[in-house]
Amino acid sequence: MTATADRQMELTLPMVPDIEIAAARALGNLAREMGMTSEHVDEMMHAVIEACINAREHSGCADNRIYLRFVGSSNADGNRIDIWVTDHGKGFDPQEARSRRQVPGTPHKRGRGLQLMELHMDEVDISTTRNGGTTIHMVKYEKKS
């Protein structure tokens, strides 16, 4: 069955405090329009928030912008939402970021954003190059019941 792109949204947001909420609300509206469950909507909102926070706090980009693209598609099996979060910053090493994951009781408690994205989404793919920016592509599936 061929999927159809039912809804698309592109946003360019300034890197200011709490701007991740604007991104999450836009994504939430798109997902709700597609009829996705509130739990899946909440999961995607949490994931996009973490991606935006990482871009804002760690990208070191000169243009101070986050570029987001959401694509929702449906077929007979269910819904799918693709999310791209891009910055034009310095890039990072995903393996090194994963290795910094900590547990409660240890002194370093930051660096959980990527872990949360992977927890809440079905697929997370990171494209990043040194001084070439970063794009996080995340996918959420919802089968029809």
Add this chain to the structure above:
Amino acid sequence: MTEELKVAVERKPQGAVLYTKGYINNVGGEEIANRAYELMDDGVRILLLNLRETKIVNSIGISILIEIIEKMMDKGGKIAFCCLTPVIHKTFQIMGLANYAAIYDNEEAAVRELGLT
């Protein structure tokens, strides 16, 4: 844009319940921490965080909540949570908070189990 977190406190005979409303980020987390530390300084050793009106907690907010839990544990007390959304509940379990703080479905059960009354 800002998303201000509102915090309210209800003292109980054996502790306190702290109610949050809104987004728990760095600023919201610090607001919770300030209120929690005030209560700890005032002798409270059982603190229940009711997150009924909080729908999103980010990773920085989680880090601050962990710091609050650790500080209360250092004082020999305990922190618990109730009324979490399914996604926040799952997040707390995966991030390890559930290993250090009890999570209850509703406030009545939490107050009863914690002996707050």
